[in-house]
Amino acid sequence: MSPITESPAPARSAKRTAAAxxxxxxxxxxxxSRISAMTVMLVFTLYFLVPIWWxxxxxxxxxxxxxxxxxxxxxDFNLIQNITNLVAYRDGVFLxxxxxxxxxxxxxxxxxxxxxxxxxxxxxxxxFPGRELLxxxxxxxxxxxxxxxxxxxxxxxxxxxxTNTFWAVFLPSLVSPFGVYLTRIFAAASVPDELxxxxxxxxxxxxxxFFTVSVxxxxxxxxxxxxxxxxxxxxxFFLPLIMLRDExxxxxxxGLYAWNSQVNxxxxxxxxVLIGALxxxxxxxxxxxxxxxxxxxxxxxxxxx
Amino acid sequence: MSxxxxxxxxxxxxxxxxxxxxxxxxxxxxxxxxxxxxxxxxVLFTLFYLVPIGYAVYQSLLVIEREGTFGKATEVFGGLTxxxxxxxxxxxxxxxxxVLSFGVVQVPVMLGLALIFALLLDSPLLRGKRFFRLAxxxxxxxxxxxxxIMWGFLYSPNLSPFTALTxxxxxxxxxxxxxxxxxxxxxxYVGYNMLIIYSxxxxIPTEIxxxxxxxxxxxxxxAWSIKIPLIMPAIVLTGIFSIIGTxxxxxxxxxxxxxxxxxxxxxxxxxxxxxxxxxxxxxLAAAFSVVLALATFVLSFSFxxxxxxxxxx
Numbered sequence: 239m240s241p242i243t244e245s246p247a248p249a250r251s252a253k254r255t256a257a258a259x260x261x262x263x264x265x266x267x268x269x270x271s272r273i274s275a276m277t278v279m280l281v282f283t284l285y286f287l288v289p290i291w292w293x294x295x296x297x298x299x300x301x302x303x304x305x306x307x308x309x310x311x312x313x314d315f316n317l318i319q320n321i322t323n324l325v326a327y328r329d330g331v332f333l334x335x336x337x338x339x340x341x342x343x344x345x346x347x348x349x350x351x352x353x354x355x356x357x358x359x360x361x362x363x364x365x366f367p368g369r370e371l372l373x374x375x376x377x378x379x380x381x382x383x384x385x386x387x388x389x390x391x392x393x394x395x396x397x398x399x400x401t402n403t404f405w406a407v408f409l410p411s412l413v414s415p416f417g418v419y420l421t422r423i424f425a426a427a428s429v430p431d432e433l434x435x436x437x438x439x440x441x442x443x444x445x446x447x448f449f450t451v452s453v454x455x456x457x458x459x460x461x462x463x464x465x466x467x468x469x470x471x472x473x474x475f476f477l478p479l480i481m482l483r484d485e486x487x488x489x490x491x492x493g494l495y496a497w498n499s500q501v502n503x504x505x506x507x508x509x510x511v512l513i514g515a516l517x518x519x520x521x522x523x524x525x526x527x528x529x530x531x532x533x534x535x536x537x538x539x540x541x542x543x
Numbered sequence: 544m545s546x547x548x549x550x551x552x553x554x555x556x557x558x559x560x561x562x563x564x565x566x567x568x569x570x571x572x573x574x575x576x577x578x579x580x581x582x583x584x585x586v587l588f589t590l591f592y593l594v595p596i597g598y599a600v601y602q603s604l605l606v607i608e609r610e611g612t613f614g615k616a617t618e619v620f621g622g623l624t625x626x627x628x629x630x631x632x633x634x635x636x637x638x639x640x641x642v643l644s645f646g647v648v649q650v651p652v653m654l655g656l657a658l659i660f661a662l663l664l665d666s667p668l669l670r671g672k673r674f675f676r677l678a679x680x681x682x683x684x685x686x687x688x689x690x691x692i693m694w695g696f697l698y699s700p701n702l703s704p705f706t707a708l709t710x711x712x713x714x715x716x717x718x719x720x721x722x723x724x725x726x727x728x729x730x731x732y733v734g735y736n737m738l739i740i741y742s743x744x745x746x747i748p749t750e751i752x753x754x755x756x757x758x759x760x761x762x763x764x765x766a767w768s769i770k771i772p773l774i775m776p777a778i779v780l781t782g783i784f785s786i787i788g789t790x791x792x793x794x795x796x797x798x799x800x801x802x803x804x805x806x807x808x809x810x811x812x813x814x815x816x817x818x819x820x821x822x823x824x825x826x827l828a829a830a831f832s833v834v835l836a837l838a839t840f841v842l843s844f845s846f847x848x849x850x851x852x853x854x855x856x
Binding site for chain 2: 472
């Protein structure tokens with residue numbers, strides 16, 4: 239994971255895509271290899287999509303039809319009714335969980351991206367003593383798994399009586415060592431020193447230069463960091479599991495987990511878990527679709543050597 | 544002057560509530576800007592990474608002593624006592640062994656599939672690339688907990704759409720449940736790893752392949768001799784993240800406990816940390832965490848070094 243000196247991936251991948259679509263396919267590819275390639279991909283498409291299809295179909299059924307009808311095809315279409323029931327259940331606690339997740343992940347990832355971006359930029363564009371050491375410590379942080387930190391974080395937060403609060407889950411989410419790594423690489427490659435010099439000559443301060451000029455050039459990397467962090471927080475399980483007791487503070491993952499572990503005592507929860515699981519997937523899919531372009535180009539930057 | 548100095552300066556100026564204004568001057572250009580840029584991250588990194596690691600190490604060095612059987616409990620320095628307990632703890636090593644055998648199978652399968660899909664997406668053999676890219680990536684939008692709940696239903700003989708299969712093979716039995724979980728993890732992460740590798744492939748300029756084509760090399764040959772060596776860094780990156788993920792398995796087995804009695808509270812190392820801290824035996828749980836974090840670090844670091852050396856040859 240040495241610092242990268244190559245030009246940023248997005249420009250090249252754009253060129254590449256254009257080239258690929260204009261070049262006709264060569265004579266080398268036999269129909270046999272085309273067919274086998276398509277077969278492999280289609281079989282795995284089933285593997286990836288059938289479970290989600292099943293979840294969608296299950297979400298449209300009433301509980302009586304759930305076990306009595308074909309699991310992979312629709313019966314009476316009860317989707318709206320199921321969603322209404324889920325939202326009404328226990329004073330709308332499910333909506334509360336969705337909002338909590340959106341807040342933990344949205345605000346958390348936004349701030350984490352800002353902080354990581356500023357640090358990555360400073361590491362790439364300024365010289366100061368201890369810069370490499372700082373970067374190496376942060377790189378070490380990339381290798382420290384979040385779950386290993388959860389227990390000591392819980393112990394520390396209980397010392398200051400902050401467990402079972404919003405902050406116990408929110409504050410630790412603001413740190414993204416991987417974001418620093420990625421933005422440093424990206425800033426080094428895509429923010430020209432000459433441009434910063436030009437901004438200086440125009441009388442802009444360093445901070446203003448960063449926010450008006452550099453941030454735009456670093457945008458693909460920043461979107462990537464945001465998405466990485468958003469997904470990491472949205473999916474985070476151990477930290478909320480260990481920190482939170484109050485149901486009103488749960489993110490949606492923890493809430494559905496709690497319901498799922500009570501299915502044996504309260505069988506009606508099974509339907510709520512299924513429809514809740516279906517609804518909880520939608521925000522991330524929408525986010526991926528909206529930010530797909532940036533997300534992919536930024537991913538490449540992190541892995542180029 | 545070193546990073547701790549920067550971090551200390553950062554912490555101090557944050558404590559003053561005026562980041563960057565009165566920090567000690569290091570003779571560099573634009574010191575104020577540097578401090579403003581670095582302080583927020585440095586403070587948070589210190590508080591939520593460095594301090595917890597330090598605190599876990601500290602807690603792991605303590606033992607609880609009681610005066611008599613029911614006497615007052617006090618924490619005293621116990622040296623490596625907890626670590627001796629860790630090394631004597633059979634279930635902990637069994638759980639490490641379990642995730643290692645999981646990783647030895649699951650990580651190569653997952654990355655192998657991701658590599659094949661990425662190479663196919665990058666080859667001229669496929670139609671509908673956008674569709675496949677999206678379809679394979681969709682499971683990544685499903686959080687581990689939710690994916691585990693879903694597959695838990697899919698594996699259950701009475702609920703599954705594949706009753707013909709699930710009534711004959713009990714995926715939730717003690718023999719198979721580890722691999723049932725491996726399938727869930729693979730299902731979620733293949734598309735993600737595929738995209739990382741695919742992005743690396745896109746970054747290779749097409750001109751590189753032209754000479755090989757003129758020499759008559761087919762897609763397979765180009766993939767093996769040109770593409771794979773060039774995207775090795777991306778594969779290494781996905782490998783490291785997968786190793787970290789494997790040793791940290793928690794959400795999926797935790798969910799599967801409600802579907803299968805074969806998943807015990809000591810099934811994976813992280814489940815052990817969780818159940819030990821819930822007893823509560825905080826000091827032993829801290830020692831487990833430290834050993835686990837060290838193991839993760841050593842394993843991913845040596846994987847990195849190993850692959851770098853191989854590349855150099």
